[in-house]
Amino acid sequence: MNLILLGPPGAGKGTQAELIIERYNIPHISTGDIFRAAVKEGAPLGLKAKEYLDSGQLVPDEIVNGIVKERLQQADCGNGFLLDGFPRTIPQADALERCLAELNRKITAVINIEVDFEVLMTRLTGRRVCRNCGALYHIQNKVEKVPGVCDHCGGEIYQREDDFPETVEKRLQVYRNQTEPLIKYYQNKDLLFSFNGEEPILVVFQKICEVLEGKF
């Protein structure tokens, strides 16, 4: 199963990804997580990416495309993969198509999660993340058991630097201009399945599974 998760910042891509990869046993490829890990390690990629991440802008296509291409060739992608946050521009989608053609693979489905922009603001400014394992929390609707401590690994819970209100606005604007056109792009290829991301997390997941398992 070769899947893409599409949706604005805060739609719940990472949240659904946690559930999907466990159920279907495929690797989660989040370009945002790759960049954040590189920033944390002080790797060269991190130095290049940091200013884009912090200001809510997209990292240039050439950089992202190369990373994803390399990642898709790794052995654990043999049974499929779940792309989260990529592609994010039409040129990235075209690059992905070329890359998959070389690997003799095809996209199975594009899961598009839709959420109203006002709801996104609340979700992102209230989001908290485990610094160690990346598990996702929210100060209102997904609270950790012990304050500040991850339920899964005991790691420290923090707020992403790009989740402050000014940067969130910028990210939503970037989504509108550069990423939203991908909805039509994948609709035209008959690959797009849209979900109401304002429903509870497990309801959204259930509906995604029904589509993926062909139950409609």
Ligand code: AP5
């Ligand atoms: P990235 O990490 O991809 O961030 P994003 O797309 O902005 O999306 P988010 O991770 O913010 O949101 P999400 O949809 O995963 O929501 P989540 O599940 O966490 O990218 C970050 C940056 O990296 C970019 O700005 C860019 O600079 C760079 N980058 C990455 N990819 C790139 C690319 N391809 N090209 C160029 N640059 C790139 O959920 C959010 C919150 O809501 C959580 O607190 C969660 O608990 C809660 N929640 C989730 N679902 C529900 C629900 N159903 N009901 C109630 N609450 C919910």
Ligand code: MG
């Ligand atoms: Mg995410």
Ligand code: ZN
């Ligand atoms: Zn953790």
